[in-house]
Amino acid sequence: MLRPGATVDSWCGKCKLLLAHTIEAMVGDRPARVHCNTCKAQHAYKAHGPGESPRQKIAREAGGTVAPRAVKARASRYQVLLKGKDMALAKVYSSKESYAPGDVLDHASFGVGVAIAVKDSTKVEVLFEAGPKVLIHGR
């Protein structure tokens, strides 16, 4: 139970640490003034240090939002496909070339991608970091 004279963890602006403090005054059920058991400085009760506001803490505990997770899933598929590929072997994309699944190619607009499926003799599906694209090949 928090009450004057009890010990509570508070941020100490002098020690720059979360330390044991002694409560001097309460406002409702919350410590208002405390003094640092380490440096004896009196100051307002602060549950968090700078850069760790309760709002940031809640966001972190919620595990972020859904959107970054979806982006991560797609990026990881791309990264898995590129894993173990030798970037030096990436072929500069040309519609005159023919590609097979697993081929790494370097496209002027989309960057490095991996061929994932040959649609037919003139179309190949390539996964780029931004997502899959169907490109012309074998012309």
Ligand SMILES: [Zn+2]
């Ligand atoms: Zn202190």
